[in-house]
Amino acid sequence: MSAKYFSEHVPRINIPLSFMQVMDNFLIQVTGKKRVVLYSPRDAPYLYLSGTKSEVLDVDQLDLKRYPLFAKAKRYECFLKAGDVLFIPALWFHNVTSEEFGVGVNVFWKHLPAQCYDTKDTYGNKDLAVASRAAQILERALKTLDELPEEYKDFYGRRMVLRIQERTYSTKYE
Numbered sequence: 001m002s003a004k005y006f007s008e009h010v011p012r013i014n015i016p017l018s019f020m021q022v023m024d025n026f027l028i029q030v031t032g033k034k035r036v037v038l039y040s041p042r043d044a045p046y047l048y049l050s051g052t053k054s055e056v057l058d059v060d061q062l063d064l065k066r067y068p069l070f071a072k073a074k075r076y077e078c079f080l081k082a083g084d085v086l087f088i089p090a091l092w093f094h095n096v097t098s099e100e101f102g103v104g105v106n107v108f109w110k111h112l113p114a115q116c117y118d119t120k121d122t123y124g125n126k127d128l129a130v131a132s133r134a135a136q137i138l139e140r141a142l143k144t145l146d147e148l149p150e151e152y153k154d155f156y157g158r159r160m161v162l163r164i165q166e167r168t169y170s171t172k173y174e
Contacts, residue, residue: 018054018095023108023124025088029080032102041091043073059095
């Protein structure tokens with residue numbers, strides 16, 4: 001495989017937030033120990049997303065007054081020691097904490113056609129190009145709805161949500 005499909009980096013000591021990447025990756029623990037907490041992409045409605053990151057910074061000391069829906073997200077947790085490899089699927093939110101000093105290596109790969117990815121995004125931290133364009137179009141549509149009286153805006157907004165659900169939600173993952 002060519003270099004355009006693979007990249008490597010040594011992660012930071014602690015990543016104090018949950019985030020996702022648009023590429024599959026292996027987290028290879030070379031030395032030391034890490035704890036990894038993962039959340040399924042299906043739990044996105046509960047993760048208080050801001051782009052590809054969650055606003056919830058501490059998944060161990062949840063502020064349920066500020067983030068009450070986060071408690072509905074199903075938490076998957078594992079501990080890595082030297083020699084362990086964890087597969088982190090694309091779109092899965094993950095929070096990584098070093099339990100002791102160590103070295104970990106991530107290997108990312110692109111499984112979608114190259115034009116789907118942002119050409120300047122080495123680690124898969126940016127939304128797919130098509131998804132970014134769709135989000136921009138959605139923002140323009142929402143801005144247009146702002147011109148309507150509240151009752152109409154509410155109705156058409158709900159209708160748009162239903163249409164998006166009909167066209168994009170899959171029962172395969174439920």
